[in-house]
Amino acid sequence: MKRSPQLDRYTQYVDRTLLDSIYQKAETLTGLHILHLNTTATGGGVAEILSALTPVTEEFGIQQTRHIIELDEQSNRFTARLVDLLQGNVPGEVSDQERRIFIKKLSEALPHPEKFQADIYYIHDFQLAPLAHLYPWMRPALWFCHIDTAHPNLNAEHYIRQYLDEYELCAFNTPISVFDDILPEKTQVITLGIDPFVPKNAPLTREQGMAALASCGIDTARPLITQVSRFGKWKNPWQVIDIYRQVKQQIPQVQVALVGAMEAADDIEASEVLHDLQNYAQNDPDIHFLYDPAQIKAQEVNAFQRYSDVVLQRSSREGFGLTVTEAMWKNQPVVGTSVTGLRAQIQHGHNGYIADDTETAAHHTCELIQNRELKQKMGQQAHEHVQQHFLLPMMILSYLDSLEKVYQHHHTQQQSNTTSAAHS
Numbered sequence: 400m401k402r403s404p405q406l407d408r409y410t411q412y413v414d415r416t417l418l419d420s421i422y423q424k425a426e427t428l429t430g431l432h433i434l435h436l437n438t439t440a441t442g443g444g445v446a447e448i449l450s451a452l453t454p455v456t457e458e459f460g461i462q463q464t465r466h467i468i469e470l471d472e473q474s475n476r477f478t479a480r481l482v483d484l485l486q487g488n489v490p491g492e493v494s495d496q497e498r499r500i501f502i503k504k505l506s507e508a509l510p511h512p513e514k515f516q517a518d519i520y521y522i523h524d525f526q527l528a529p530l531a532h533l534y535p536w537m538r539p540a541l542w543f544c545h546i547d548t549a550h551p552n553l554n555a556e557h558y559i560r561q562y563l564d565e566y567e568l569c570a571f572n573t574p575i576s577v578f579d580d581i582l583p584e585k586t587q588v589i590t591l592g593i594d595p596f597v598p599k600n601a602p603l604t605r606e607q608g609m610a611a612l613a614s615c616g617i618d619t620a621r622p623l624i625t626q627v628s629r630f631g632k633w634k635n636p637w638q639v640i641d642i643y644r645q646v647k648q649q650i651p652q653v654q655v656a657l658v659g660a661m662e663a664a665d666d667i668e669a670s671e672v673l674h675d676l677q678n679y680a681q682n683d684p685d686i687h688f689l690y691d692p693a694q695i696k697a698q699e700v701n702a703f704q705r706y707s708d709v710v711l712q713r714s715s716r717e718g719f720g721l722t723v724t725e726a727m728w729k730n731q732p733v734v735g736t737s738v739t740g741l742r743a744q745i746q747h748g749h750n751g752y753i754a755d756d757t758e759t760a761a762h763h764t765c766e767l768i769q770n771r772e773l774k775q776k777m778g779q780q781a782h783e784h785v786q787q788h789f790l791l792p793m794m795i796l797s798y799l800d801s802l803e804k805v806y807q808h809h810h811t812q813q814q815s816n817t818t819s820a821a822h823s
């Protein structure tokens with residue numbers, strides 16, 4: 400089959416046999432049209448995944464298009480509540496009224512099926528699970544849940560679960576997030592991966608990096624702690640400030656940056672969280688909030704992840720956490736928490752630290768600031784770990800695998816339906 404120049408660039412990073420397996424699988428899928436449906440055009444992990452996958456898969460002749468279902472404020476509030484239930488396991492349930500209003504909105508979202516013809520429908524975002532049920536023409540379909548569903552509220556799981564039988568496959572980011580009661584052959588764990596060639600992850604000289612940090616108001620002569628994440632409550636930015644305050648008692652020159660460009664249209668919580676954090680920071684000039692998307696672009700994210708002294712990820716829930724993969728690729732041993740997605744990436748004491756409480760996380764942060772040799776060694780191990788497990792080719796293989804399963808399963812079923820119709 401025709402080579403993909405974009406994929407072939409990875410010969411410097413991954414085994415040839417992996418690239419060969421990708422080509423073999425892609426060959427059977429050439430010519431298919433995949434329609435991705437999600438709720439946000441930019442910002443967040445889903446946008447990141449799709450923009451990484453698309454250029455290579457298009458070189459294979461697999462056509463990918465994307466349709467954004469824009470939710471209104473009421474639907475976004477419903478989504479935020481559902482995430483609290485599903486991810487956070489907060490007590491409560493989805494009321495009939497909430498459900499009815501949301502389902503009505505979704506059922507009006509795609510009025511012209513003829514505009515959405517595709518070979519496979521790929522539904523991202525947990526809240527869009529009812530789509531396949533609402534639109535019988537949307538077949539075959541796959542639902543990809545990107546959030547942390549390791550410990551869901553059972554009422555919310557039941558609400559989502561009732562819509563899943565219409566899907567050929569349900570995909571999750573880690574094995575721990577897979578719902579218990581779906582048949583194993585109808586589930587798949589999709590390995591995520593980052594593209595090291597895009598401006599966010601590509602090499603950036605110290606000089607360029609320092610200039611980018613200085614342009615964001617950082618004093619580059621002093622130590623810097625950073626968390627790059629949307630301003631969402633499950634990212635727990637308050638603890639970033641708590642850790643910084645403890646570290647400051649030992650290292651008075653330290654500064655902290657909370658970097659989260661506010662561009663995801665569905666992120667209704669972001670401004671509330673930011674406002675709350677600004678109060679929490681009490682005008683401390685060494686606490687930097689960076690949220691303007693005109694200022695925080697790929698190069699700035701790259702600089703913060705690459706040239707901070709320590710990168711934190713304090714999420715209290717995390718489906719996967721691409722920010723951690725990105726920072727590890729840039730030789731950062733991340734100080735994370737024991738949540739689902741971070742446990743899948745960080746090996747405690749080897750390529751980062753898993754520490755839930757503020758004191759322990761502050762202790763490891765000080766250690767990494769003060770012991771350059773330790774940081775360098777663990778950072779190198781972090782980089783190697785990403786190279787071995789979480790680069791784009793691993794995600795492409797997993798993604799093609801999911802397409803193959805959906806396609807084959809759907810056609811086998813159609814054939815058996817035709818055969819039984821012929822025999823009856």
Ligand code: UDP
Pocket residue numbers: 442443444445447599627628629658659660661695700719720721722723725
């Ligand atoms: N991101 C970014 N700018 C920011 C904050 C985040 O580009 O200011 C990107 C980040 O680099 C990562 C994605 O948004 O690629 C976030 O993905 P993740 O899986 O960490 O979290 P999600 O937002 O999907 O919960």
